[in-house]
Amino acid sequence: MTRRRVYLVLPLLLITAVVAWLLRGGGGSPGPVELTGRGAHYAVTLALEPSTGPLEARVEVEPASPAEVSLFAVMPHMGHTTPEIAARDDGAGRYVARGELFTMTGAWEIGIRVQGAAGTEVIRINTLVGRGEEETP
Amino acid sequence: MVKRLIPALLALAAVLAWAGPAAAHGRSGEADVRFAQTIAGMEITVVVRASVAVPSPLQVDVVAHEPGPGGRLDLELRSIEDGGSSSGSVRIEADRPGMYPLVLAVDRVGPHELELRAGGERSVLPFAVLVPETPLWEVVVYAAFACAAVALIGALVGAALARRAVAAGFAGGFAVATVVAFTAGLLSPWFAPTVPEGAPPAPPPEQLLGRPNAQPVIEVLPGRPAPGTEFRLRVELFDGSTGRPADDLVEHHGALSHVVVTSQDGSYFRHVHPIRTGPGTYEVRLRTETAGRHRVYAEFERADAGGQLVSGEFTVAGAGTAAEEEDEARSGASGPAPVLQPARPVAGRPVRITLDAGTADLQPWLGMAGHLIVRSDDGGYLGHVHEAGSMAAENPPDESVARYGPMLEFTFSFPRPGRYLAWIQYARNYRIVTVPHVIEVAAEGSPR
Numbered sequence: 001m002t003r004r005r006v007y008l009v010l011p012l013l014l015i016t017a018v019v020a021w022l023l024r025g026g027g028g029s030p031g032p033v034e035l036t037g038r039g040a041h042y043a044v045t046l047a048l049e050p051s052t053g054p055l056e057a058r059v060e061v062e063p064a065s066p067a068e069v070s071l072f073a074v075m076p077h078m079g080h081t082t083p084e085i086a087a088r089d090d091g092a093g094r095y096v097a098r099g100e101l102f103t104m105t106g107a108w109e110i111g112i113r114v115q116g117a118a119g120t121e122v123i124r125i126n127t128l129v130g131r132g133e134e135e136t137p
Numbered sequence: 138m139v140k141r142l143i144p145a146l147l148a149l150a151a152v153l154a155w156a157g158p159a160a161a162h163g164r165s166g167e168a169d170v171r172f173a174q175t176i177a178g179m180e181i182t183v184v185v186r187a188s189v190a191v192p193s194p195l196q197v198d199v200v201a202h203e204p205g206p207g208g209r210l211d212l213e214l215r216s217i218e219d220g221g222s223s224s225g226s227v228r229i230e231a232d233r234p235g236m237y238p239l240v241l242a243v244d245r246v247g248p249h250e251l252e253l254r255a256g257g258e259r260s261v262l263p264f265a266v267l268v269p270e271t272p273l274w275e276v277v278v279y280a281a282f283a284c285a286a287v288a289l290i291g292a293l294v295g296a297a298l299a300r301r302a303v304a305a306g307f308a309g310g311f312a313v314a315t316v317v318a319f320t321a322g323l324l325s326p327w328f329a330p331t332v333p334e335g336a337p338p339a340p341p342p343e344q345l346l347g348r349p350n351a352q353p354v355i356e357v358l359p360g361r362p363a364p365g366t367e368f369r370l371r372v373e374l375f376d377g378s379t380g381r382p383a384d385d386l387v388e389h390h391g392a393l394s395h396v397v398v399t400s401q402d403g404s405y406f407r408h409v410h411p412i413r414t415g416p417g418t419y420e421v422r423l424r425t426e427t428a429g430r431h432r433v434y435a436e437f438e439r440a441d442a443g444g445q446l447v448s449g450e451f452t453v454a455g456a457g458t459a460a461e462e463e464d465e466a467r468s469g470a471s472g473p474a475p476v477l478q479p480a481r482p483v484a485g486r487p488v489r490i491t492l493d494a495g496t497a498d499l500q501p502w503l504g505m506a507g508h509l510i511v512r513s514d515d516g517g518y519l520g521h522v523h524e525a526g527s528m529a530a531e532n533p534p535d536e537s538v539a540r541y542g543p544m545l546e547f548t549f550s551f552p553r554p555g556r557y558l559a560w561i562q563y564a565r566n567y568r569i570v571t572v573p574h575v576i577e578v579a580a581e582g583s584p585r
Binding site: 080103 | 323478486487488489523526529548550
């Protein structure tokens with residue numbers, strides 16, 4: 001009896017798992033990632049959820065001297081660039097930027113522009129962008 | 138039972154994974170083919186609709202954006218494998234931009250030529266008739282589900298008749314078929330995509346190294362046209378490695394080649410789509426009132442390669458008047474000028490250029506809601522930017538769908554400081570509207 005139940009329950013569990021996975025979007029939107037990049041003057045750590053639609057990006061700049069930080073993105077394959085989003089100073093070398101960085105899914109290059117006492121540079125970080133959840137059709 | 142199934146499933150997966158080379162940069166069989174053409178004074182787009190099966194009728198829509206003087210347009214579709222052809226014609230009315238449909242017949246897949254004839258001009262456009270091929274895994278999934286259904290009925294009938302062996306056999310068959318169907322379905326994202334029937338043979342992706350460069354010979358006939366007279370602009374493309382005509386252009390933003398002609402001062406602007414008069418040879422008839430030097434830029438894409446831009450120039454004799462041309466360059470434009478953000482753009486940093494077109498019934502032209510063409514003052518740089526919102530669309534709508542606007546948004550980084558001439562183009566009521574604008578770009582760190 002118990003063995004029969006196992007034969008019944010296991011496939012059912014499997015089917016439920018598959019249905020749940022498919023409903024989530026077959027892999028779903030990517031979770032938050034932490035990306036790092038280093039230029040001649042600065043090193044940055046960028047935390048964001050690489051998805052389309054509005055997002056919040058947290059940038060940590062080293063050395064933590066006051067700087068003007070902004071973000072933009074380029075999709076080289078499509079010849080596409082997005083406007084710069086200015087990041088707000090959150091203290092101690094941390095910056096927060098809110099806005100839309102990616103207009104479509106695919107491979108993007110994020111440019112982090114840091115303008116500080118040591119100089120101005122754009123640090124580039126590559127990422128793969130998935131579909132955002134709150135995206136309007 | 139499960140142990141016996143594993144080798145069978147592995148064998149199935151191996152068969153499915155070996156699905157032939159992927160169509161690298163190949164057109165899918167589901168997409169329409171678009172050829173924008175400037176022929177007999179008309180600016181048209183010929184849309185060859187995708188075919189689901191062959192032989193079949195082939196729907197062709199001629200979209201007249203600028204009907205000009207109008208007239209009869211003859212179309213002939215020829216297979217270059219067996220010469221089988223089908224022809225038809227549409228009569229384009231002078232004052233009626235819009236869709237002019239016709240139906241041709243196609244009886245085989247593979248390479249074809251579409252010949253257009255109007256007003257003594259003839260253009261031969263090569264393309265491939267493709268039919269989407271059903272992937273093997275899809276056939277396996279459907280067949281397995283059908284088997285599962287039959288087996289389930291058999292098992293129920295066996296059980297109802299109290300035939301234990303029959304019921305057990307069918308139940309086993311049902312289980313096997315279901316497992317096969319789900320396995321094939323779940324593994325499908327990892328199988329190589331199918332190549333549509335009729336696609337040209339392509340090397341495997343790892344051997345795709347692009348193509349050599351193409352070099353232009355750009356000339357006008359007669360050699361030094363007079364202002365106000367018609368002349369022919371010819372762009373011939375030659376392969377940089379073989380010296381042969383570069384005759385492998387593929388559809389690039391809705392045309393085989395896009396040609397932008399501007400006078401040095403920018404008062405004269407044309408974005409046209411030359412007809413293909415011979416292998417690697419593209420010609421367009423033009424007329425300008427502006428005397429002096431004119432810059433020519435041709436943008437195109439070779440098969441299995443990226444987009445390219447080549448340029449040249451010609452001179453119009455005498456001293457003409459630029460005033461009339463300015464009106465023409467600003468065709469149909471009214472309303473506010475584009476808004477820049479930041480208002481004073483800095484070289485190397487993205488600037489957002491927004492144009493309020495005033496209405497929300499703009500149509501896509503060349504696959505996009507809007508095009509921004511940017512030329513540096515000296516003519517050394519020419520940029521072509523697409524409207525941001527329509528770029529992200531996965532299935533771009535047809536020319537007949539009027540739903541874009543009123544805001545057209547472009548993002549662009551001007552490469553160097555200086556003065557730039559910009560033209561924004563969009564389609565409304567099928568007509569092309571061109572909005573010229575001059576943008577001054579500052580150097581980084583210069584006083585604002």
